[in-house]
Amino acid sequence: MIDNLLDNALKFSPPGSRIWIDLFKLGVAAIVSVTDQGQGIPDAELHRLFGTFSRLSNKPTGGEASNGLGLSTVRRIIEAHDGVVGVESRVGRGSSFRVVLPFSRSNAV
Ligand SMILES: Nc1ncnc2c1ncn2[C@@H]1O[C@H](COP(=O)(O)OP(=O)(O)OP(=O)(O)O)[C@@H](O)[C@H]1O
Numbered sequence: 001m002i003d004n005l006l007d008n009a010l011k012f013s014p015p016g017s018r019i020w021i022d023l024f025k026l027g028v029a030a031i032v033s034v035t036d037q038g039q040g041i042p043d044a045e046l047h048r049l050f051g052t053f054s055r056l057s058n059k060p061t062g063g064e065a066s067n068g069l070g071l072s073t074v075r076r077i078i079e080a081h082d083g084v085v086g087v088e089s090r091v092g093r094g095s096s097f098r099v100v101l102p103f104s105r106s107n108a109v
């Protein structure tokens with residue numbers, strides 16, 4: 001999950017930009033976020049972001065492969081652990097993917 005989010009942060013950001021990974025505990029859940037200073041995702045495309053074979057108008061900045069499978073896998077992994085994933089993004093500013101994972105099934109979010 002982290003690998004896929006980090007891969008995207010690198011792939012859709014310009015060379016030399018910064019990426020943050022944050023991990024903290026909030027009550028009964030772990031919060032993980034991966035934040036980049038990349039291209040950002042247009043609002044009109046957000047509904048396709050987690051789809052299978054879903055590639056948006058953003059293109060890799062270093063010629064990397066783009067199959068459109070990573071985020072659908074991320075969402076499946078997280079939902080299989082009763083968690084949720086969301087994104088905040090601004091075009092030209094960057095994106096922040098945030099994952100909430102409960103520590104046990106009885107605390108499903
Ligand atoms: N951090 C990001 N910043 C900007 N656009 C993104 C970001 N992450 C994903 N996207 C957009 O969402 C699309 C889907 O992402 P996803 O990870 O599913 O596929 P991919 O990275 O293109 O290919 P794969 O993960 O299979 O190698 C990407 O093609 C890209 O257009």
Ligand SMILES: [Mg+2]
Pocket residue numbers: 004007008069070071
């Ligand atoms: Mg990807």
